[in-house]
Amino acid sequence: MDAILKRRAAAVLTKNEAQFLADVDPKNAKLVAAQKVLFENLVQFGFVKLNYLQDRPQFEQKLIDKYGPTTYLVSVVMSYQIGGIDDQLVKAPLGYMFVQRGGRYLLINDTYMDSALPIGAHKEAWDVGPVLVRRGARALVVVERGKAGLAKSILADAESAVRAVNKLWSANWRGGGLVIALDDKVVRTADYTKPKDAEDFLAVATHVYRTLPGEVQAEGEDGGAYVIVNPRYRDELDARVLAHEFTHVATAPYGPDAPRWLVEGTAEYVEQLPMDGERDLDLARYRRMIRSKYLNKVKALPADPVFYASMDSSYPIGWYAVDYLVDKYGATKLAKLYQELARQGFSQNQRDLIMTAQLGRTEAQLFADLKKR
Structure with missing residues (x-):
């Protein structure tokens, strides 16, 4: 089984369709056609690394009853790196079903386990x-x-x-x-x-x-x-x-622990930067609008649980906070703050400790600075 999976990965990297299809049940025309499309898709992505690795074999008696005692159901990890896109190896889960015919194992199904795999x-x-x-x-x-x-x-x-x-x-x-x-x-x-x-x-x-x-x-x-x-x-x-x-x-x-106002505020900040093919935005006017329309009506930065429930105001206030941080502390300090909060900002106390160490102020004190800007 390891040899079959290794051959399939090598076939993609070397763009060898015949090798990719060699371990697919030739009597299953629908599966062969689907695997051919899969191969034609995969070779376009430019993988610099690709492996299919066995994870855990599964047992279901009804499959043995239907396909015979050589039926082999196994979860598989697709480990890969797309050149110029992934800066490290990443993984995706799959599930394959094989059965032995004519003295060799053949792939007969690659969708049976989908419902048991993680969402997506x-x-x-x-x-x-x-x-x-x-x-x-x-x-x-x-x-x-x-x-x-x-x-x-x-x-x-x-x-x-x-x-x-x-x-x-x-x-x-x-x-x-x-x-x-x-x-x-x-x-x-x-x-x-x-x-x-x-x-x-x-x-x-x-x-x-x-x-x-x-x-x-x-x-x-x-x-x-x-x-x-x-x-x-x-x-x-x-x-x-x-x-x-x-x-x-x-x-x-x-990491996943940065506050939502910083996560979305940073993305909004980059979205508003001067950009090839896009007209420059009037950011001074945008700041004035945010102050009068949103900032003057709230008492704190938008909290994580309600951030997306009030997107019309949460996104602009997040942008305003990041705009202030870059203006006062610089982009390098913003990046360092983001990384620390994303790794360890799992509670308000922890966030305030990180922000005090980085900026000399808590989240509440930062908000007070924004009100006075």
Whole structure:
């Protein structure tokens, strides 16, 4: 089984379709066709590393009864690194079913275990149908096969967005931006069949993992993120939207514990920076509007539990706080503060300790500074 999985990974890296299909049941025409599409998709992504590794064999008597005693059901870890995108190896879970025929094992099913896998598993961009992949220096765009014009347009915006993010995170972000802009409404952990998500979000950054959920900790350890575009708003996508989401991509490996006002405020800050192909924004006017319309009416920075319930005010106030931090302390200090809070800001007391050590003030004192700005 290890040899079969090793052959499949090597086939992708060497672009050898015959080798990739050699261990697939040739009598299952539907599976062979699906695996052929999968191979054609995978070879476009530019993996620099790829391995399929056995995780845990499973036993179900009904499968033995149906397919015979050689049936082998196993969870599999796809460990990979896309060149120019992933700055480390990341992982995705799969499930395969094999059976022995004619003295050798053949793949007969790769979807049976999907319902037992974590949410978003086996829904990667290469899993959803024929795709077209276009690459820039540090950006990758995925669209339906045949939509080359759309890919070219999104790629130009993506490369502009990468440069904007790099202005703030140049010392820390070595990866790139992967943008998935497909007709499918469910890709990875993005689900645009949900009415609220379909209405509210142009795009969302979905985490990729260096350790899978349950492997080391319950949630899994973040290794980055890929951006999934809402099909409903695909024509409204621009460099600023992607810069916002790529900021989440760049900061995902730091950890999950930074306050929401800092997470979204930083992404908003990058979104508003001068950017190739986008007109400069009147930020002085934006500051005045935030002070009069939002800041003067609240008594604290938006708390995590209510941040997304009041997005109209939470996002601008978060931006205003980050804008102040960069203006007073500089981008390097902001980046260091973000990293420490993301790693260890799991409580208000802990956040205040970190902020006092970094800035000499608590979150409440920072808010007081904003009111006096």
